[in-house]
Amino acid sequence: MTKTTEGGSQTLGRGLKALTLIGESSSPLTVAELAEKLGIHRSMAYRLVKTFEQYGFVERTPSGDLELGARLGALARNASKSLQAAATPHLATLSDELQMTALLVVFDGEAAVTLSTAEPRHADATVAQRPGTRHPIDNGAPGRVIRSQLNPDQYPAQDYEFSYDEVIPGLTSIAVPVKLPQNKPGAIAVIYLSQELDQTQVALKLTAASARISASLGVRA
Structure with missing residues (x-):
């Protein structure tokens, strides 16, 4: 392998690690914090972020915090079009019925990734979750x-999983498994601002929606 090829591989690896760090961080990162986590000079981190911004992979908030850009969400949506097409109508129905944001979450080999979302159409306020958002499988209900x-x-399956204030501060999530082709790991979930409700009833509605998604994909629930 030539030095040029080795350098290109290192740059690519650093870029992928940077995106992973930004996507999985429990709180927004600044460029300086990203540089520290990557073990590189701050000027190099700025150049890296600038390139990501040019391609829409990363966005900077007015305060300077880094977050994944809309381009990654578009890539995530295109990655599994048949799965998204099967899930979308059922997520929309579930979201309207519960008046909560509904999610389809899959495993990308390293983390849980939000593939598709639906927000209630007639709610006064909704909780947004961008497709492409990633978080560790040790955190959050899905x-x-x-x-x-x-x-x-090691981790026996439960009827449903519940989490509060983990992936997104102040939000609650309830999730159940969804059976996907080739036994790929997946979950459907709802996220909402904390309130008193019957978690078991929400889980039952999630389980019914999960079965409908699996049936749409030709998978026995």
């Missing part, structure tokens, strides 16, 4: 559902 599919001996 992540733990996926974790139990990957390692059922």
Whole structure:
């Protein structure tokens, strides 16, 4: 391998690690914090972020915090079009019925990734979750559902998983498994501002929607 090829591989690896760090961070990162986590000079991190911004992979908030850009969401949507097409109408129905944001979450080999979302159409206020958002499978209700599919001996499956104030501060999530082709790990979930409700009833509606999505994909629930 030539030095040029090695350098290109290192740059690509650093870029992918940077996107992972930004996407999985529990709180927004600044460029300086990203540089520290990557172990590189701040000027190099600025150049890296500038390139990501040019291609829409990263956005900077007015305060200077980094977040994943809309381009990654578009790539995530295109990655599994048949799965998204099967899930979208059922997520929309579920979201309207519960007046909560509904999510389809899959495993990308490293983390839980939001593939598709639906927000209630007639709600006064909704909670947004951008497709392409990633978080570790040890955190959040959908992540733990996926974790139990990957390692059922260590993490036995529950009827549903519940989380509060984990992936997104101040939000609650309830999630159940969804059976996908080739036994790929997946979950459907709702996220909402904390309120008193019957979690079991919400889980039952999620389970029914999960079965409908699996049936649309030709997978036995």
